[in-house]
Amino acid sequence: MTAGPRFPRRETLRDGRFWLLCATAFLLAVSFALPSFRSKANGVDLLVVVDITGSMNTRDYRENGHPVSRLEHVKASLRSLLPELPCPARVGLAIFTERQPFLLFEPIDVCGAFAPVEGAIAGLDWRMAWEGDSHIAAGLYRAIDIAHDVNADLVFFTDGQEAPPLPASGGPEFTGERGAVKGLIVGTGGFALSPIPKFDDEGREIGFFGVADVPHENRFGPPPADAEQREGYNPRNAPFGSAAATGTEHLSSLREPYLKSLGDKTGLGYIRLEDASALRKAILAEARPHAVERERPLRPFALGLAFILLVALYGAPPLWTLLKRLRADRISTLAIWRKSRA
Template identity: 55%
Template sequence: MRPDLRDPRLIMLVLAILSLIAALVALKITIRRPSFDLLAVVDITGSMNVRDYAASGLPVSRLDAVKAALRAMLVEAPCTSHLSLGIFSERKTFLLFEPIDVCVDFAPLEASIEALDWRMAWEGDSRVSAGLFGAIDLARQLKSDLLFFTDGQEAPPLPARGAPTFEGRAGEVRGLVVGVGGYELSPIPKFDDRGREIGFLGVDDVPHESRFGLPPEGAERREGYNARNAPFGAAVAVGVEHLSSVREDYLRSLAEKTGLAYAHLEDGKRLWSDYAAVASARSREGAFDLRPFFGSAAALFIFFAAAGPWLARALVRLRQAVLINSQPRPGRSK
């Protein structure tokens, strides 16, 4: 008995076989596409442990929020883009690895981001401005854009003269200063020497004023002031440095000074859109794999070949039901 070449199921099976063959032998084609090179530097100092973000209804730390946003951002980035990762602590930016492909090396990138931890910090101080200036210099060497994640809290606080001068060329590196944290003051978790959380920092655990350089205006009115021996006065300054919120005004001023843009951290998609608005797109050749498309087509053809008779019967029953319901009922006038 000769097969009916017009049988839809036979046609679907033939197309499925052809698609499977194409999926096995299809070669990758090379196309040019826009891509991005970026250096992500993450502040891992103590205030980044503040839990003023939420995920699945539970509070999460600023550092965990940064990690989640970075992982989500990798999904949004086009293939052939490259990411390098660094951390900031004390006054230095340390490069963990140079740029690698966000698609080919997605798994190690994701694992490296997940492994970021505040225990990697080598000092407790947080000279945000110095860290940002170092990160800009590093991004310039890597020929990459910059994402610098920080809450902006300097520890100890800035001296009276303010932040140090930026000696680079504003706008030479593009990218974002990303402000991390809520706008309300929150307690900073405190840890013992073994890294176990034991509460929150108290008012006496941190300095509330920098005593480097010249004293602030009005210092001469402080108790115990002596121009030579006690230019800051005798009393210890008390403030709110044991609490933390995103220092947005300060971060905006740093961004303006360095020629970067500013964005507040919300989520990965928002982070990607904020970055893409100021990024340096590069046209780069990349491999485009056709096999997933042929494989998906084969699966669809097999589905329609198997479900074809059932779908046909369902369509016939549906058509009959529509025709029956459209007929006038007995006893009802037209």
């Protein structure tokens, strides 16, 4: 009976490919046991609040040559912004309607949980609104309180259209500390008046809002200074006059001066939404750097090195053989050409 060959053979031990394969197997095995290490870096913590009231359905943006609504443009800009944020970056999301923002989730690490954050942004819809009114100033002030509670900078997207309009006495006063929360008001929409889409109870678009569909004046509180000159004015029974107010509240445009005034009151910056690149620069200019502790796993480094060794083991020899064959063919072709020229 003949004894079988011993393993590994001496020829195998002298073969560099054997040791490359051993090193690859070792790295693959070790990668599952490698721990993570913690590191600190300056990142950004953002609370993104998106206005989902009716005027945000106005289509005064264009993407790929097609008109899109303000809300859809906000969503597209945010989804483009996420991968451009410097890691570590944490992002929370809230929606706004009536006068109260609703927090969907507190800031989470977008670098490690990109898909859930992007999916939540993609799922934003005007049908999530629980009221039709839009009290921008009150909603902004409450959003500042929420941002303070979650220790994040605020990014508030809105067109600034109050519905119903502000009373003659003006909007609510900001009672917080100016500049205590950093961040940005992002104005959305165009400067020209545009029609606001109208939907039925089933969510189907049925046209646009008309003059008679919305209030054009807020008649809470004291009347305006010119009320005495109005038709049918009576200081007791008709302090706003007897005629129904008319105006352009059924149309919508970006209320930029109003949003800038809110920014001055609260200490927030302002930018008009155009593209994700300009938005990113504005956010990073206004945001405070936060010291964030991150876990950095070592497994990707081991797996990457194992992949390089596999490429060297199975990819380099065929490539080297191909290069030698091409060189030999070139030399042979050159020799034939020279012989034909002789």
